[in-house]
Amino acid sequence: xxxxxxxxxxxxxxxxxxxxTMLLLVAIPLFIMRTAPSLPGMLSFLxxxxxxxxxxxxxxxxxxxxxxxxxALLCAAxxxxxxxxxxxxxxxxxxFAYCYVAYTLMTLDANTGALLDVMSVFIVLLCSIxxxxxxxxxxxxxxxxxxxxxxxxxxxxxxxxxxxISSLFSNISIDFSALEALPYGIKIAALALASVVILWVSMTxxxxxxxxxxx
Amino acid sequence: MNNxxxxxxxxxxxxxxxxxxxxxxxxxDCIAGFVGINGAGKTTTIRTILGLxxxxxxxxxxxxxxxxxxxxEIKNRIGxxxxxxxxxxxxxxxxxxxILAPAYSNWxxxxxxxxxxxxxLDPRQKIATLSRGMRMKFALTLALSHDAELLIxxxxxxxxxxxxxxxxxxxxxxxxxxxxxxxxxxxxxxxxLDKIADVLIMIHEGxxxxxQEKDWxxxxxxxxxxxxxxxxxxxxxxxxxxxxxxxxxxxxxNQPEAVHRSMPGVITEKxxxxxxxxxxxxxxx
Numbered sequence: 415x416x417x418x419x420x421x422x423x424x425x426x427x428x429x430x431x432x433x434x435t436m437l438l439l440v441a442i443p444l445f446i447m448r449t450a451p452s453l454p455g456m457l458s459f460l461x462x463x464x465x466x467x468x469x470x471x472x473x474x475x476x477x478x479x480x481x482x483x484x485x486a487l488l489c490a491a492x493x494x495x496x497x498x499x500x501x502x503x504x505x506x507x508x509x510f511a512y513c514y515v516a517y518t519l520m521t522l523d524a525n526t527g528a529l530l531d532v533m534s535v536f537i538v539l540l541c542s543i544x545x546x547x548x549x550x551x552x553x554x555x556x557x558x559x560x561x562x563x564x565x566x567x568x569x570x571x572x573x574x575x576x577x578x579i580s581s582l583f584s585n586i587s588i589d590f591s592a593l594e595a596l597p598y599g600i601k602i603a604a605l606a607l608a609s610v611v612i613l614w615v616s617m618t619x620x621x622x623x624x625x626x627x628x629x
Numbered sequence: 630m631n632n633x634x635x636x637x638x639x640x641x642x643x644x645x646x647x648x649x650x651x652x653x654x655x656x657x658d659c660i661a662g663f664v665g666i667n668g669a670g671k672t673t674t675i676r677t678i679l680g681l682x683x684x685x686x687x688x689x690x691x692x693x694x695x696x697x698x699x700x701x702e703i704k705n706r707i708g709x710x711x712x713x714x715x716x717x718x719x720x721x722x723x724x725x726x727x728i729l730a731p732a733y734s735n736w737x738x739x740x741x742x743x744x745x746x747x748x749x750l751d752p753r754q755k756i757a758t759l760s761r762g763m764r765m766k767f768a769l770t771l772a773l774s775h776d777a778e779l780l781i782x783x784x785x786x787x788x789x790x791x792x793x794x795x796x797x798x799x800x801x802x803x804x805x806x807x808x809x810x811x812x813x814x815x816x817x818x819x820x821x822l823d824k825i826a827d828v829l830i831m832i833h834e835g836x837x838x839x840x841q842e843k844d845w846x847x848x849x850x851x852x853x854x855x856x857x858x859x860x861x862x863x864x865x866x867x868x869x870x871x872x873x874x875x876x877x878x879x880x881x882x883n884q885p886e887a888v889h890r891s892m893p894g895v896i897t898e899k900x901x902x903x904x905x906x907x908x909x910x911x912x913x914x
Contacts, residue, residue, distance in 0.1 A: 416732060423728045427717060480718065486681045487715035492704040492732040628682040 416493055420501035421508065424474050431473035439466045439513060443520045455521070456534035463513045463542050470509050471546075475558045486629035499554070499620045503613070506546050510539065533598070536605035543609045547616030554623045630656045631693070633779050633811035634678075639687035641677045648673055648835045651687065655779075655811050655828070660801065662826035662843070663815035664906055670835040671815040672712065675783045679709060691779060705734050708772030710782040713764065716756045722767055723752035726774075733775035741774035748796070762793040769800060780804065780812045786821050794818075798825050819902040829902065833910040843902070850905050851885040854878070855895035864891050869908040881908025 425432055439462055446458040478485070489495055514535065521529055548568075553561035596604075634655035641648040648670050655661045665671050676682040678689050680696065689696040691703045716725050722745075730736045745752060748766040759767065765785050772780055780801070786794045801812055802825060816822065822829065822843065829846060831838040839846075853868065856877050865871070867888050871880025881904055882888045885897055900908070 419728065419731045426724055426728070427719065477717075477719065481716065483711075483713070483715040484717045486676075487709070487711060488728070488732075489681060490679050490704070490709040490711065490715075491729050492701050492734070494700065626683060628676070 416497050417501055417504055420488075420493065420497060421504050424501065424505050427477045428470065428473040431470065435466060435469045435473075436512065436516075438469075440516050440520060443517050447521075454534075455517075455530050456538060459513070459517050459530055459534065460538045460541060462517055463510060463538055464545075466509050466513050467506060467542060467546060471506070471549075474505070475553065479558045483629075489629055495625050496621055499617065499624050502550060502620075503617055506543075506550075510542065532602055533605075536602055536609070540605050540609050540612075543612055543616075547612045551616055551619040551623055554620050554627070630658065632690075633657045633659075633692060634813060635688075635690040636674075636678060637688045637690075639674065639677055639689065640685045641673055641682055642685050643673075646670070646673070646835060648677065651832070651835075651837055653830045653837055653840045655813055657809055657811055658805065659827040660805060660812040660814060660825050661828040661830055662819075662822035662902075663813055663830050663832065664817065664819060664822065664902070665815075665832040666817060666906075666910060669832045669910075671817075671832055672783050673835075674832065675711075675781060675813070675815055679781065705775065706777060707779045707781055708775070708777030710765065710768045710772050710780065710785045712784045712787070713761075716764070716767075718757040719755070721753050721755050722750060722759075725756060725767075726752070726771065729771055730774075736775050738774075740776070741770060744770035744773055744800075747800075761788045762790065765789060765797065766793070769797065773800070773804060778810055780810075780814075782812070782814050784815055784817070786816060786818055794821060801825060819906060822902050826902075829905075831906060831909060838909050846905055847899060847902075849885075850881055850883050850900050850908065851888070851897040852900040852904050853880050853882050853885075853888055853892070853895050853897050855892055859892040859895060864888075867891060870911065881905060 442462045442465065443458050446453055446461070485498060488498060514530075518529065549561065549565060552564055555561075556564065593601075632654045636654070637652050639648060639651035646668075651670075651674055653661075663671055663674070673682060677684045678696070680700065692706060694703060696703055717728075720728075726741065730738075730741070748763075748770060750763060750767055750770065756764070756767075769782075769785065772782075786797055789797065798821060801814070804810060805812065814822075814826070826843050828840065829843050830840045850869075853871075854877060857873055860871070860873075860878055867884050868880035868882050871878050881900060882897075888895060888897065
């Protein structure tokens with residue numbers, strides 16, 4: 415399948431980073447389990463996923479930016495523009511899958527008994543999809559350098575968000591008890607649905623941007 | 630004879646340049662030289678034909694089929710050589726081939742290996758270390774390794790030394806001998822076209838200035854040289870362009886008989902493609 419050929423190409427382009435990142439990602443849960451055993455497993459998994467996605471996708475974008483016209487050659491061959499975009503999303507999922515498998519194996523090996531529950535996996539998936547789903551269309555539209563700059567501003571604004579909200583609306587309290595009362599299965603389905611919707615919107619935007627772009 | 634490529638009313642708008650109503654056809658078994666000066670619109674036309682730049686108007690048909698509706702099938706049947714190659718510099722040639730080959734349904738590994746050997750290319754060599762000539766040879770190798778029926782090449786010979794250019798032209802000639810093929814070959818090095826082109830398509834400022842058979846063009850045009858006194862309101866319109874010197878004038882005409890009648894004593898010579906190109910797009914007139 416052509417989609418997998420393009421993912422293979424991505425891995426080939428960053429093969430040195432892939433090995434280093436894979437080893438580093440395996441070390442993260444081990445390190446956290448030893449230094450902060452009380453930290454919830456979901457947080458160390460979230461950290462692992464965020465770091466893995468960030469390192470690999472940034473390495474890929476930077477390597478591709480060195481040969482910006484190569485994508486034109488791919489699209490002059492029977493690779494479609496849609497496949498090029500879809501391959502980036504598949505690459506994200508494969509990184510996530512690796513993180514999950516590596517985390518689970520490390521947890522089993524360390525014999526901590528703190529395996530991730532399904533809810534934690536879906537929460538981490540939703541968080542990482544949300545960031546990735548915003549980032550990728552921005553990168554397709556504005557390129558790597560501008561996308562990084564836009565994201566730095568966005569991260570800064572988001573980090574200020576909770577402080578501003580709490581100082582402006584100190585009297586407001588949000589009650590999450592209704593959400594907590596929902597059955598476990600419904601919560602999982604809601605997280606999965608939210609992930610799919612965010613991903614669909616993001617991919618539609620990326621496809622539209624990339625299909626209208628001059629290569 | 631069937632048309633292998635048909636371009637109709639192609640348009641592409643940029644802020645400071647546009648392609649306007651570009652129309653031409655490439656018949657089967659023909660090598661078309663796509664000529665024009667730098668910035669005339671050759672690369673933009675080729676990129677728009679291939680869908681790499683989005684057209685603002687017009688249609689592109691290859692093998693009788695609309696390109697935008699049959700993209701994958703058509704891309705399997707064409708070989709593309711782009712200026713500078715457009716490769717991933719960090720990869721070796723074998724790795725780059727490994728990326729492109731699976732995309733073609735009719736990849737011919739034997740043809741690939743044959744071409745690599747003919748061009749003395751080492752598949753393990755990193756693309757970043759290749760000279761421009763080697764890059765273009767590798768690009769041509771990839772374009773010829775999936776039994777393409779149409780080759781579209783953008784300035785493949787510019788910057789190459791005469792020996793490599795000659796090798797390149799020989800390969801194209803071999804490709805055409807198989808029959809049922811076509812080549813669209815953009816260049817501003819007109820001497821290459823003297824050797825291999827059947828048809829010339831000339832573009833200037835984003836518009837097609839002419840499309841004619843090369844032999845007909847060379848037969849129907851003449852380089853005219855004579856005394857400046859012969860130039861007047863009646864004779865100047867007979868020349869496409871002319872240049873005045875201290876000793877006389879020289880120009881290009883597509884009406885040699887009328888020139889001989891109206892300007893007795895002028896010397897006429899068979900022009901080169903470059904003379905004709907400059908006649909249509911440059912000069913003093």
